[in-house]
Amino acid sequence: MTTAISVSGLVKTFGRARALDELDLAVETGEVHGFLGPNGAGKSTTIRVLLGLLRADGGEATLLGGHPWRDAVELHRRLAYVPGDVNLWPNLTGGEAIDLFAALRGGIDKRRRDELVERFQLDPSKKARTYSKGNRQKVAVVAAFASDVELYILDEPTSGLDPLMEAVFQECVREVKERGRTVLLSSHIFSEVEALCDRVSIIRQGRTVESGTLAELRHLTRTSISVETTHPIAGLLEVSGVHDAQVDTTRAKFDVDTSELDHVLRYLTRFEVRTLTSAPPSLEELFMRHYGDELAGAR
Amino acid sequence: MSAFTGTARLTRLALRRDRIQLPLWILGTVLLLWTTISATREQYPTEEDRLQALTTVAGSPAVLILRSAPTNTSEGGMLVFQILTFLALLAGFMSTLAVVRHTRQNEETGRSEMLGAMVVGRYASLTAALVTAVIANAVLAMLIALVLVGSGLGGAGAVAAGVAVGAAGVSFAGLAAVVAQAAQGARAANGMAAAAIGIAFLVRGFGDAFGEIQANGYTMDNAWPVWLSPIGWAEQVRPYAGERLWVLALPLLLFAGSVAVSFALAGRRDVGMGLIAARPGPRSAKRALLSPLGLAWRLQRGTLLGWAIGVGAMAAVVGSLSGTVEEAYRDNAKAAETIAKIGGGGTSNLVDAFFAAMMAIIGAMVAGYVVQALMRPRAEEAGGPAEAVLATATGRLRWLGSHLAVAVGGATALLLLAGLCAGLVYGLTEGDLGTHLADMTGAALVQLPAALILAGVAIAAYGLLPRLAVGLAWAAFTVSLVLGQLGDLLGLPQAVRDISPFSHVPAVPAVDATAGPLLALVAVALAFGIAGMASFRRRNLAL
Numbered sequence: 031m032t033t034a035i036s037v038s039g040l041v042k043t044f045g046r047a048r049a050l051d052e053l054d055l056a057v058e059t060g061e062v063h064g065f066l067g068p069n070g071a072g073k074s075t076t077i078r079v080l081l082g083l084l085r086a087d088g089g090e091a092t093l094l095g096g097h098p099w100r101d102a103v104e105l106h107r108r109l110a111y112v113p114g115d116v117n118l119w120p121n122l123t124g125g126e127a128i129d130l131f132a133a134l135r136g137g138i139d140k141r142r143r144d145e146l147v148e149r150f151q152l153d154p155s156k157k158a159r160t161y162s163k164g165n166r167q168k169v170a171v172v173a174a175f176a177s178d179v180e181l182y183i184l185d186e187p188t189s190g191l192d193p194l195m196e197a198v199f200q201e202c203v204r205e206v207k208e209r210g211r212t213v214l215l216s217s218h219i220f221s222e223v224e225a226l227c228d229r230v231s232i233i234r235q236g237r238t239v240e241s242g243t244l245a246e247l248r249h250l251t252r253t254s255i256s257v258e259t260t261h262p263i264a265g266l267l268e269v270s271g272v273h274d275a276q277v278d279t280t281r282a283k284f285d286v287d288t289s290e291l292d293h294v295l296r297y298l299t300r301f302e303v304r305t306l307t308s309a310p311p312s313l314e315e316l317f318m319r320h321y322g323d324e325l326a327g328a329r
Numbered sequence: 330m331s332a333f334t335g336t337a338r339l340t341r342l343a344l345r346r347d348r349i350q351l352p353l354w355i356l357g358t359v360l361l362l363w364t365t366i367s368a369t370r371e372q373y374p375t376e377e378d379r380l381q382a383l384t385t386v387a388g389s390p391a392v393l394i395l396r397s398a399p400t401n402t403s404e405g406g407m408l409v410f411q412i413l414t415f416l417a418l419l420a421g422f423m424s425t426l427a428v429v430r431h432t433r434q435n436e437e438t439g440r441s442e443m444l445g446a447m448v449v450g451r452y453a454s455l456t457a458a459l460v461t462a463v464i465a466n467a468v469l470a471m472l473i474a475l476v477l478v479g480s481g482l483g484g485a486g487a488v489a490a491g492v493a494v495g496a497a498g499v500s501f502a503g504l505a506a507v508v509a510q511a512a513q514g515a516r517a518a519n520g521m522a523a524a525a526i527g528i529a530f531l532v533r534g535f536g537d538a539f540g541e542i543q544a545n546g547y548t549m550d551n552a553w554p555v556w557l558s559p560i561g562w563a564e565q566v567r568p569y570a571g572e573r574l575w576v577l578a579l580p581l582l583l584f585a586g587s588v589a590v591s592f593a594l595a596g597r598r599d600v601g602m603g604l605i606a607a608r609p610g611p612r613s614a615k616r617a618l619l620s621p622l623g624l625a626w627r628l629q630r631g632t633l634l635g636w637a638i639g640v641g642a643m644a645a646v647v648g649s650l651s652g653t654v655e656e657a658y659r660d661n662a663k664a665a666e667t668i669a670k671i672g673g674g675g676t677s678n679l680v681d682a683f684f685a686a687m688m689a690i691i692g693a694m695v696a697g698y699v700v701q702a703l704m705r706p707r708a709e710e711a712g713g714p715a716e717a718v719l720a721t722a723t724g725r726l727r728w729l730g731s732h733l734a735v736a737v738g739g740a741t742a743l744l745l746l747a748g749l750c751a752g753l754v755y756g757l758t759e760g761d762l763g764t765h766l767a768d769m770t771g772a773a774l775v776q777l778p779a780a781l782i783l784a785g786v787a788i789a790a791y792g793l794l795p796r797l798a799v800g801l802a803w804a805a806f807t808v809s810l811v812l813g814q815l816g817d818l819l820g821l822p823q824a825v826r827d828i829s830p831f832s833h834v835p836a837v838p839a840v841d842a843t844a845g846p847l848l849a850l851v852a853v854a855l856a857f858g859i860a861g862m863a864s865f866r867r868r869n870l871a872l
């Protein structure tokens with residue numbers, strides 16, 4: 031596998047503020063990569079550096095084998111971008127804006143464009159000033175997917191889309207993935223990331239804090255267990271990896287670090303397990319932990 | 330909750346947001362007055378000096394259009410002749426910009442939607458904008474009166490001058506409130522309001538220029554157009570010449586009427602929308618749009634069309650005045666010297682001097698167009714679609730270059746249009762079409778290099794200091810205008826006036842154009858432009 035995006039030690043400062051503080055990111059060709067982090071973590075800034083809109087102050091970044099700043103124009107032919115804040119020209123219609131973006135990128139597939147307009151239920155004859163937020167977002171998404179490019183960089187592409195359109199968007203991402211294209215998807219919507227992404231990177235305060243497949247990341251989090259035994263449960267609180275335990279003689283409810291699951295289960299069998307239910311950690315909990323830590327860290 | 334709930338809070342917010350901008354406008358305007366007072370005293374120290382100057386200019390439409398009709402030979406009267414219409418013009422711009430800023434511009438940034446959802450009545454934001462403008466004009470009026478009193482020009486005249494200027498400002502604030510409700514957006518509203526001010530200035534100019542000179546040889550019965558213009562009304566208050574305070578009823582009536590109309594419109598309009606509902610447009614783009622240049626043209630053509638109408642109409646009117654001007658000058662052969670002193674271009678042929686002065690005004694208008702056009706890239710960058718466009722295979726130089734090409738091409742087209750309109754009308758009314766067409770076109774086109782300098786400055790500001798670019802570019806334009814067009818009025822030394830590119834434009838057709846200064850101007854413009862383009866290519870986008 032080759033690398034579509036590789037970033038190491040990326041630094042970007044705005045005056046005295048350090049928006050990116052030695053950030054690392056690796057996106058393999060052909061994968062859908064989730065890019066996550068709390069507000070202000072530096073996701074959009076990273077993307078803008080990758081697009082040559084901002085100049086990095088330090089570190090290395092390679093995009094499709096080229097230099098994001100020096101080779102910007104050449105690279106931009108091979109990628110499509112949906113910005114975090116979609117701004118259109120108030121007096122151009124949505125259809126005109128879609129055609130314009132695609133043409134400036136280097137060409138448009140008319141059939142695909144019309145098909146996408148249909149699927150996203152967009153009225154392309156409306157002036158942009160009269161579009162709702164969701165419809166402006168659709169214009170940008172359609173314009174991106176109407177181009178057949180190697181890399182799609184999507185910065186919170188579904189903010190403002192209704193659940194129906196969210197589903198259409200997910201279909202589109204799967205389609206481009208099937209064709210072997212790469213997607214970098216910044217998002218705050220866990221279900222979307224869970225449904226689409228092969229791997230994710232979580233950043234906070236301009237640094238990468240976790241990176242890996244969802245399975246790997248799940249491993250770092252906790253499973254909720256509720257158990258009923260024949261004999262009274264003793265000593266559970268002292269077992270390593272067990273958290274927030276509530277023990278009521280033969281019943282117990284607790285969370286356990288997923289990495290410690292095995293020996294905790296062994297320990298429980300001593301008391302003769304009669305029923306056991308476990309709830310896998312949701313991605314949401316995973317993020318809550320990381321985002322929560324960030325809050326704690328900031329204080 | 331009434332429709333006005335929250336007005337007081339919004340007014341305080343508006344005044345707070347304007348705490349730098351409005352004081353700058355007010356102090357700048359007062360400073361202009363103050364400098365003019367001392368310059369006028371120096372140039373025309375005695376009653377005889379003033380009488381002689383006013384008698385001469387009374388027969389010169391070119392001067393009268395730019396100043397106003399003389400009313401008397403006192404110091405105050407001379408001062409009013411020199412500066413009153415400019416003060417009213419500035420008060421007008423201050424007011425319309427403020428009203429549009431706190432109404433449509435707020436809506437476009439989504440600010441008033443946020444406010445609208447809070448406890449704020451339907452008319453609160455419009456009312457707050459108007460109150461802000463009225464307060465600014467009241468302060469301006471007061472300061473003008475104070476400066477006049479402080480300079481020993483006290484009495485009823487000082488109060489009348491201040492109030493006349495403030496009332497003009499207030500009446501333009503009312504007009505701006507109407508266009509802010511009717512227009513499609515803030516940009517269009519500002520454009521329409523500026524056009525209204527420009528027309529008001531010119532209409533009263535023609536009213537002054539073509540009045541009947543009275544028996545004393547310098548005061549005049551103004552022609553009727555002067556009564557159609559809020560700036561004309563300010564003159565007709567006649568500060569220092571038997572003040573007629575009843576004339577102030579006109580601007581106040583206009584204000585009241587337009588406020589009523591704007592409230593009626595505001596009641597029928599949705600936030601963020603114009604009065605005319607946007608119609609559906611094409612479902613897909615035409616080929617011509619699909620390039621950076623096509624896009625720049627599409628974004629700018631509306632502005633250019635507006636200016637083309639203004640410039641073309643002005644040039645046609647100027648051309649049609651040739652006969653009147655010639656007549657006015659026939660018996661006034663020895664006036665040349667004074668005309669030259671007051672700003673006719675240093676020539677003995679007064680008709681040519683008239684056309685040179687008019688073309689200089691058109692040149693300044695075109696320079697204003699160029700600055701406006703080149704602020705478009707900044708608007709596209711700051712919270713606009715430039716981020717998405719520059720993430721396509723559109724190079725930065727190509728993108729900015731497209732806007733520059735449209736601006737410079739547009740300026741050339743405007744000047745050509747001005748020359749053709751003036752020459753055609755001149756030739757058709759006076760005969761000798763070919764000569765006049767060539768003369769007028771030449772006189773128009775020599776204005777281009779000055780406009781190019783301002784284009785260069787605007788690009789340099791945009792490339793180097795994007796967040797300040799709008800302020801810097803307009804400041805450069807204003808300074809150039811003041812030094813170039815008002816330098817003599819303010820009694821500034823030549824070295825200072827030479828800072829302005831307008832000072833280096835030869836007064837064609839009154840004098841022959843020489844290539845040297847024009848080429849130098851172009852070279853300076855290029856240097857600025859290249860510096861700006863180079864630093865735009867290297868900098869972060871300032872989103």
Ligand SMILES: Nc1ncnc2c1ncn2[C@@H]1O[C@H](COP(=O)(O)OP(=O)(O)OP(=O)(O)O)[C@@H](O)[C@H]1O
Pocket residue numbers: 044047048049067068069070071072073074075076114872
């Ligand atoms: N032009 C700028 N000038 C100054 N600071 C900036 C600028 N752009 C971004 N920042 C700062 O850099 C940090 C990262 O911002 P960024 O927009 O990349 O966050 P984000 O992860 O995209 O957040 P969100 O989820 O809210 O979109 C923030 O603290 C922000 O305030």
Ligand SMILES: [Mg+2]
Pocket residue numbers: 073074075114185
């Ligand atoms: Mg962001």
